[in-house]
Amino acid sequence: MIGWLRGRVVARLADGELLLDVSGVGYRVSVPAPLLAAVGADGEELALHVHTHVREDAIVLYGFDSIEARRCFEALLAAHGVGPALALAVLSMLSPPDLARAVLEEDLDVLCSVPGVGRKTAARLVLDLRSRLQVPDLAERSVPGSNGAVPGVRQDVRAALAELGYGPDEIRQALVGLPDDGPVEDVLRLALRELAAAR
Numbered sequence: 722m723i724g725w726l727r728g729r730v731v732a733r734l735a736d737g738e739l740l741l742d743v744s745g746v747g748y749r750v751s752v753p754a755p756l757l758a759a760v761g762a763d764g765e766e767l768a769l770h771v772h773t774h775v776r777e778d779a780i781v782l783y784g785f786d787s788i789e790a791r792r793c794f795e796a797l798l799a800a801h802g803v804g805p806a807l808a809l810a811v812l813s814m815l816s817p818p819d820l821a822r823a824v825l826e827e828d829l830d831v832l833c834s835v836p837g838v839g840r841k842t843a844a845r846l847v848l849d850l851r852s853r854l855q856v857p858d859l860a861e862r863s864v865p866g867s868n869g870a871v872p873g874v875r876q877d878v879r880a881a882l883a884e885l886g887y888g889p890d891e892i893r894q895a896l897v898g899l900p901d902d903g904p905v906e907d908v909l910r911l912a913l914r915e916l917a918a919a920r
Contacts, residue, residue: 723782726750727768730760737809739784741767750784751805754813759786774798774805783809789817789886793854800849802842811835818886822913824850825885877905878912891916 728743737757741748750769760767769784770791783805785791790812797808814835815823823831824847832843875896882892895912 722773723748723771724773725769726771726782726784727766730763730765730767732763733757733760737813739767741769741784748782750782751809752784753790753809755816756784756786772798781805785812787817793817793820796850796853797846799853801845803846807835807837810837816886818916820850821854821885823847824854826910826913874902874905874908875899878909881905881909882912882916887916891919894919 726741726743726748728741728748731740731742731747734740734749737751737754739750739752739757739760741750750771752769769786770788772783772785772791772794774781774783783791783794785794794808794812797803797811798805803811811820811832815831819831822828827847829840829843829847832838832846833840838846878899879892879896882895887895892912895915897915899908899911899915
């Protein structure tokens with residue numbers, strides 16, 4: 722099974738594929754639309770985290786610019802009724818943090834923005850992906866004290882943002898000005914709004 726490739730971009734092919742020259746062997750790799758658009762001129766060196774999808778009639782490679790994106794793709798494939806084309810369409814519209822945020826907030830409208838995803842499919846994705854993406858169940862993690870505050874709320878929010886794929890600098894910026902107490906889920910939503918506004 723191929724899990725990673727590094728080579729030179731030979732060409733962009735139809736249907737969102739790249740042709741990658743790896744030591745003289747050309748690999749056709751399907752990639753999400755944002756990655757395809759970000760690739761520079763032919764001849765550029767590119768490294769991809771790869772999912773090898775085996776079908777009865779073909780072996781298809783799907784490439785991603787991060788291991789988090791590949792894990793999201795594989796989590797989507799494991800969800801009920803999701804095939805490679807739909808999984809790739811989701812990751813063409815939503816980055817891994819955006820997908821995890823939509824699942825966390827049960828934001829069906831965001832999921833329905835993906836072509837081919839209706840509200841029924843979006844609701845199923847929320848249920849299926851919560852555990853597969855390891856999105857924290859903040860309602861269970863929140864243990865209110867006598868005054869309703871959650872001990873260590875900032876630490877919990879920091880950990881949750883890291884689990885959602887945000888980097889240390891983004892997390893530090895998101896935590897500026899946020900309350901030191903309150904339900905973890907509420908403070909996390911405020912942090913996610915700050916991160917979305919900063920984009």
